[in-house]
Amino acid sequence: MADIGKRGGMDAYDEGSNPRHEPPDEPEPAAIDSHPPDDRAAPAGLSPDERAAGAAPPPNHPAPPQYDSAHSPPNGIAALSLRYQIAVALALAVVTVAACVHLGMMFLHVAPSNTVTKQHGQAIDEWVYPEFEQNWKLFAPNPLQQNIAVQVRAEVRATDGGIRTTRWYDLSALDGAAIDGNLLPSHTEQNALRRAWDFYVGTHDNENRPDGLRGALSERYLRRLVVLRLDREQAGGQGAVVQQVKVRSRTTNVPPPQWSTEKVSDKPAFRELPWWPVTEADRAAGTRDTRTEAGAQ
Template identity: 45%
Template sequence: MQSPDDAVPGQPVDRSKPEVESGAAAVGTATGGPTTDSGPAPGTPSPAVRIPEQAGERSPVDVPTDTAVPAEERRSIAVRSVTAVFAVLAILVTLVHVFFVFLHVAPSNALTKEYQKETGTWVYPYFEQNWALFAPNPMSENFRVQAQSRVRGPDGGVVESDWSDLTLDDLNHIRGNPYPSKADQNMIRRAWSSYSDSHDAKDESAIGSRGPLTQRYLRRIVVHRFQDAGLNRSLESIRIRVATTAIGKPDASPAPTTSYRTLGWWETKPDDFR
C-alpha cells in the first residue's frame, strides 16, 4: 500500500502513460504482493524502487502491434460515419446477446417466459450454460452404480454374476490423482444423472424424448466395462442397481443408510460391443 503510493509521485514525469494505468499498477502490485508470495523477503523493499520502472517501461514485447492503419491517423467524416454505423451494429448485437444469455441464465420469471422461444433460438446450441454449481444445495448423498451380468455358458446354461461396483473402479482411478480423467469423473456420473432425469424412479418408464437414448448410453457403458473385465459377446444381458448412501449431517452420526434402486434386466444388442 504505502510503497506504491510513494512510488507514483516519486517518478511523476517518468512516463507519459495515462494516470489511470499507473494508478492501476500501484493497486495491482499492492494486491499482487500477496499473490506472488513466492518472492522472498528481499522482495518487500524492492517493489517501491523496481515496480514503477518495470511496470511503466514497456519492453517492446509488451507494445501491441497496431493494425495497418494507425489508430491516431486522420479519418474523413465519411469513414467515421460508416465506422460508427458498424460500431453501433456491433454494440446492438452485443447487447442482444448479453440480454438473451442473461435470460437464459436467470431463474424462471415473467421476462424469461415471455422470451422463452427467442432465448432458446439464440442460445442453443453454442451458448447453453447452467451455473447451478453445487447449488441450490450440493448433493447430500453418494451413489454407486453397480452392475450384474448374465452370460450364456458353453453348455447353454446361463451364469449370473455377482454385483460389481463400477463407481468404485472410477473412484480408485480418481483417488490420489491430481488431474482425474473425464472418463472416470464424468462418464458414469453424468450418464446416471441424465438417465434418472429422464426416467420415472418408480416404474423406470421414460419421461420425455431422451429416455431411450440415455438408457442405451448407460447400457453401453456397462457392457464396455464388462468387456474391459474380460467378458465377450456371450454376455446376454445386464442389470444395473444404484446404491445411494446419505452423507448425513455434520454433527449427527447415525449410521449412514444405503438404499438401492434396481433396474430391470437389459438385453445387450450386437452393436453395444466394441
C-alpha cells in the same frame, strides 16, 4: 435438475440439495430446435489479422510504456474521412447492440425463471442453444449430499455354453478407486458413468418409462457403457459373453460432519432397473464380442 443432457454437467456434480430434483425449475428446455445463433454474435463477420495490424509504427526496442494515447499516431477514426467515419459509426452501433443483446440473453439464460423468461423463453432458448448453453449452479443451491453408486450385474454365456448370473459390480466404486490419489482424473472415470446415470434418471419417471427420444437414447447409452465396463472387468470369466444386464443405483447419505448433531440414515436406498437384453448394437468398441474384437484395436 433435469440436465436433460447437455452441456456443462456442472449441474451433475453440483446437483442437488437434500432432496434430489429439488429446484422447482421450469421444465428444462434442453431439446429446443434452434438455429446456431452464433452468426448473430458476429454482426460484422470480420475478424482481422493482427499480424498485419501494425497500425502504429512502433519503436523497435522495448520502450517504456507511454501512457498518452492522445499523442499516438492518428490511427483511429480520427484518421478517416467522413464516409468511413459513418461506416464506423454504423459498425459501432451494430456491435454495441449485438453485444448488449447477447449479454442480456446470457443473463436471462442463467437467471431464475422470471417475468421476462416466462414471456420470451422461446426467443431466449433459440438464441442460447445449442452453443451458448451454460449452467453455473456450482454446488448450488446445495451441494450433493449423497453418494450415488451405479452397480450392474450380468447374465453371461460362458465359453462352455453355460448361462450364469454374475455378482454385482460396483462400477462407481471402481471409478472412485481410479480417482483416488490421482492428480489428473480422467473424464471417463469422473464423468462418464455419473452423467450417464443422471441422464437416465432425468429422462425417465419413477417407473422407468422413458420420456421420448432422449429417454431412449439414455437407455442405449447406459447399456453400452455398462457392457463395456463389464467386459473390461472380465465379468463372468474369460471369454464369457454378456447376454443381459441389470443396472441399479445405490444411494447413501454422506454422514454428517463429526461436529454436527445432525442424524441422517446410513441405510442405502436402491433403485433397480429391469433386466435389459444386450444386442450386438450394445457392444461398443473394446467389448469382448468377437465381432468388434478386431475393430477395437
